[in-house]
Amino acid sequence: MLEKGNAAESPYGSSASPLTVDLKNLYSPSAVLVDLDTGKTIAGNNSDDTIYPASLTKIMTAILAVEKTENLDEIITLPYDFFQNLYAEEASMAGFEPGEAVCLRDLLYGILLPSGAECCLAFADKIAGSEEDFVKLMNKKAEALGMEHTQFCNSTGLHDDEHYSTVEDLALLLKYALGNDDFREAFTASRHSTRPSAQHPSGFTFYSTMFENMSSAKVTGGEILGGKTGYTKEAGLCLASLADVNGKEYILVTAKADGNHDTEQFHILDAVNVYNQIGASAQNSQ
Numbered sequence: 271m272l273e274k275g276n277a278a279e280s281p282y283g284s285s286a287s288p289l290t291v292d293l294k295n296l297y298s299p300s301a302v303l304v305d306l307d308t309g310k311t312i313a314g315n316n317s318d319d320t321i322y323p324a325s326l327t328k329i330m331t332a333i334l335a336v337e338k339t340e341n342l343d344e345i346i347t348l349p350y351d352f353f354q355n356l357y358a359e360e361a362s363m364a365g366f367e368p369g370e371a372v373c374l375r376d377l378l379y380g381i382l383l384p385s386g387a388e389c390c391l392a393f394a395d396k397i398a399g400s401e402e403d404f405v406k407l408m409n410k411k412a413e414a415l416g417m418e419h420t421q422f423c424n425s426t427g428l429h430d431d432e433h434y435s436t437v438e439d440l441a442l443l444l445k446y447a448l449g450n451d452d453f454r455e456a457f458t459a460s461r462h463s464t465r466p467s468a469q470h471p472s473g474f475t476f477y478s479t480m481f482e483n484m485s486s487a488k489v490t491g492g493e494i495l496g497g498k499t500g501y502t503k504e505a506g507l508c509l510a511s512l513a514d515v516n517g518k519e520y521i522l523v524t525a526k527a528d529g530n531h532d533t534e535q536f537h538i539l540d541a542v543n544v545y546n547q548i549g550a551s552a553q554n555s556q
Contacts, residue, residue: 289313290551291544297536298507298524302437303544306512306519309445317438318419321525324500325362325385326440326510327427330408332381332456333447335374335393338407342375342452352391352401359428361387364476367469378452379462382498384476390425401425412439415446429502437523444510444521458496458512480509483535489542490549491516497541501531509537513545520548 293301293315302317304310311317336342350368364386366372372392380389394404401424408422420440423433447453456462460481464473480497481487487494497511507527513520522544527536 289548291547293544296524296527296540296543297529298509298527298540300437300525301540301544302441302523303548304441304445304521304523306445306448306521311438311441312520314438318436320419320434321436321508322429322433322502322505323420323427323435323440323525324429324502324505324508325427326435326498326500326508326523326525327422327425327433328381328385328390328500329440329443329447329498329510330411330422331390331393331404331425332378333443333450333453334404334407334411335378335381335397336450336452338397339374339393342373342378344374345371346374346377346392346396347371348388348392349395352395353388356387356391361426361428362479363387364389365474366392370467370469372467373465375452376462376464379456379459380464380476382453382456383459383462383478385479385499386476387426387428394425412443415442417442427500427502427505429504437525440510441521441523444512444523448512448521454496457498480511480538483538484542489513489515489545492545492549494541494545495519497538499537500525503530507535507537509541511541513541513548515545515548520545 291313300316302314303312353368362385364380364384377389380386394401398404412420417439420435423430461477463475466473479499492515494513500508508525510523
């Protein structure tokens with residue numbers, strides 16, 4: 271489990287940590303910053319408040335997809351039945367088509383980079399036979415990880431009043447998931463090109479919804495390595511990210527920022543802000 275650290279700016283008390291990080295003046299009203307190596311919380315703001323996770327849900331879907339799949343290079347045919355509902359709900363899609371023969375590894379990248387809902391449902395169908403039964407696996411995993419304030423109702427993060435979490439729980443999930451090499455490789459990719467299929471004879475390329483909204487991944491003393499964005503009207507702009515700053519890796523999870531896909535990407539601005547603070551604080555303490 272994540273351990274609550276003791277930085278002076280954290281709600282958890284004082285610490286020997288030299289980092290000075292302010293999460294209280296972000297666009298995102300809920301935020302938590304975690305040292306990936308130790309699992310200690312460096313700083314938090316409203317980190318245990320209930321939020322709607324939107325597409326940050328797909329972190330759970332992706333890690334279960336990896337853990338429940340024996341061969342990610344297996345080819346499956348995408349069912350026709352769920353596409354119509356996804357189109358009707360205006361869910362984010364990776365670009366695969368009904369009846370397309372797709373490599374499972376391409377579907378994994380499709381979950382984490384363009385946030386493809388069809389990729390989530392394809393894995394749910396293959397692993398559990400239905401999204402409903404896959405959700406049971408998601409909640410069982412959440413319980414095993416100690417995500418005490420989380421409940422999943424679907425694999426995609428489409429809004430449901432009973433589908434909720436906290437940034438603290440999501441940081442716990444991301445820390446766990448990054449321990450898996452296949453997950454980490456996909457989570458930190460900026461783009462991915464699929465294998466050819468009948469519908470896409472040359473394959474096609476999709477891009478990380480985080481990286482495509484950043485002019486640069488560089489921050490003071492390091493770089494942002496990867497991230498998963500999320501957005502619904504009810505959830506606001508959300509982001510779970512990973513960065514390497516001064517040779518250490520950090521997780522930042524933020525939620526509830528105002529805005530949408532067409533506004534300034536405030537959740538990404540928050541991530542750059544926080545990671546720059548870490549780099550500047552470390553430099554100032556030397």
